Amino acid sequence: MYRGPARPANHSRFIFLDPRAHNFYPDWDRAANVNVAILRRDAGRNPHDKDIAALVGELSMRSDEFRARWAAHNVRRHYSGTKFFNHPVVGLLELTYQAMELEDDPGHTLTVYPAVPGSPSEEALKLLASWAATENIVQSPKPSLDLRASTKGEV
Incomplete structure (x- = not known):
């Protein structure tokens, strides 16, 4: 973008x-x-x-x-159709799309881009999703259990 x-x-x-x-x-x-x-x-x-x-x-x-x-x-x-995108890693993606006007939020549209089930584009999206999920796990801060910070009566 x-x-x-x-x-x-x-x-x-x-x-x-x-x-x-x-x-x-x-x-x-x-x-x-x-x-x-x-x-x-x-x-x-x-x-x-x-x-x-x-x-x-x-x-x-x-x-x-x-x-x-x-x-x-x-x-x-x-409001609907097919679009083609060249992704730099997974290559050509063929995605259908459906656009919906948001009645409660005038001027905004939600557009969904699913791939045809079983298609090479679906496999490519799954690969990209797995990378994004892995990256989120790696970058997520680990929860800290610092008991010194709690005060009496807090859990």
Whole structure:
């Protein structure tokens, strides 16, 4: 994910400003089109949102590819489909996705990316999950049992 100086990670910046995005998305053109369509929809829903306006302005100035897509005025929301990702360790991942608007939290969407059961992508995700779980165990601080810190009557 793209992190500029003093900026949080941002998916749109990653797609249009980070050259690694072209390798990460085997179908970069499709990923870019979908990203702009969703951003345009969000901008239409929130016309006075300064953060969206600033992001669109920044991307328009810094990316010819973004500027051309923004000018096309494509507005839509993709709630389900298939996406492809090139992971640097496990390789190509083919994941279906389902996006759900969170009714109790307007403006937020939960997107789930499962792999088809038994597929190479499922095996790759299992491998990545096992690495993450192992890393969490290794980095977790060990509980300390310091009896000197307790006071009378505490357990």
